[in-house]
Amino acid sequence: MNDVQQAETQELFNTLGLKLVKHPLPFRLNHVNCFMAKGEDGWTIIDTGLNNDASRELWEQEIGNDKVEQILLTHYHPDHFGYSGGLQQKTGAQLSMSKIDADAGMKSWNDTFLAALPSYYKAAGIPEEAAQEMADNTRAFQPLISPLPKVDHYFEEREKIRIGRFEYEVLFVPGHSDGMVCFYQREHNALLAADHILPRITPNISYWFHGDPNPLLTYMNSLKKIRELDVEWVIPSHGEAFQGANKRIDELLAHHEERLDATWRMLEQPLRIFEVRERLFDRPLTVHEMRFAVGETLAHLEYLRAEGRCERVMEAERWIYKQT
Numbered sequence: 001m002n003d004v005q006q007a008e009t010q011e012l013f014n015t016l017g018l019k020l021v022k023h024p025l026p027f028r029l030n031h032v033n034c035f036m037a038k039g040e041d042g043w044t045i046i047d048t049g050l051n052n053d054a055s056r057e058l059w060e061q062e063i064g065n066d067k068v069e070q071i072l073l074t075h076y077h078p079d080h081f082g083y084s085g086g087l088q089q090k091t092g093a094q095l096s097m098s099k100i101d102a103d104a105g106m107k108s109w110n111d112t113f114l115a116a117l118p119s120y121y122k123a124a125g126i127p128e129e130a131a132q133e134m135a136d137n138t139r140a141f142q143p144l145i146s147p148l149p150k151v152d153h154y155f156e157e158r159e160k161i162r163i164g165r166f167e168y169e170v171l172f173v174p175g176h177s178d179g180m181v182c183f184y185q186r187e188h189n190a191l192l193a194a195d196h197i198l199p200r201i202t203p204n205i206s207y208w209f210h211g212d213p214n215p216l217l218t219y220m221n222s223l224k225k226i227r228e229l230d231v232e233w234v235i236p237s238h239g240e241a242f243q244g245a246n247k248r249i250d251e252l253l254a255h256h257e258e259r260l261d262a263t264w265r266m267l268e269q270p271l272r273i274f275e276v277r278e279r280l281f282d283r284p285l286t287v288h289e290m291r292f293a294v295g296e297t298l299a300h301l302e303y304l305r306a307e308g309r310c311e312r313v314m315e316a317e318r319w320i321y322k323q324t
Helices: 003-016 053-063 084-091 099-107 111-123 128-139 215-227 245-266 273-280 287-307
Strands: 018-024 031-039 042-046 068-072 094-097 160-163 166-172 181-185 190-194 233-236 310-315 318-323
Touching (some): 042 160, 111 318, 128 287
Parallel strands (some): 068 094
Antiparallel strands (some): 018 031, 181 190, 310 318
């Protein structure tokens, strides 16, 4: 970001009364943007980071003894939802999120679901040792999202909420998660976009063996919904704020169309999910990244299957996909 862009971004934040609180993450995607805005009755906090020392210390520095009126969660993924229960207990704040993602957040790291993961990964054609490592990686998030929050209010589509000095509209944009929301400030044509639209990388769209069976189609429809607003300013949860939502939306849609076409062409020969993953993501991956790569591969395959462009059969306890 050059000096002019940085000045324009800071002016926008000043106008909206938003403060960026950038939390470090122990992944290749090394930060998450959380936000706070001060209103008449105290602070509003948007997303909380992981429940780890870094996030706890950051919020302690930012809040001190100030009153926190409300915590708004865009979705249930650990880097956004993780410290919400702990911060809520510490501040007594009211907490809001979508009902869909509240339910997902309560069950995605419970022992029943975690125990089933190795069998799902086995069906995906992942070698047994790697499958167990991936399941263990998921289980390792349990302390980073505990204690779970108490949800006081479930968002509704287009409801109005006050964040600091301004009123925002809640917009449901499922895809990256089944119940993700963005906050739209119409007067300044600015979108707190969470992970729906990112400036430099494509948001991960995965099928996680539960929930929406075709998250990629849902995501693309959500992008088209936001495109109708012709948003000027996008304030994402990773990376810098930027102008021109529609240009980025068109890039994201084109990217997924290209990936779908490439995936379909691979299926001239029958392939397991893991074999498709190896072709789509042909670089070394950490265990954490492998989970996301498998989920994203599966989302593309299931999109094609729903369109009737490929079929899925079970052979030797492994799912096989092939062109129809």
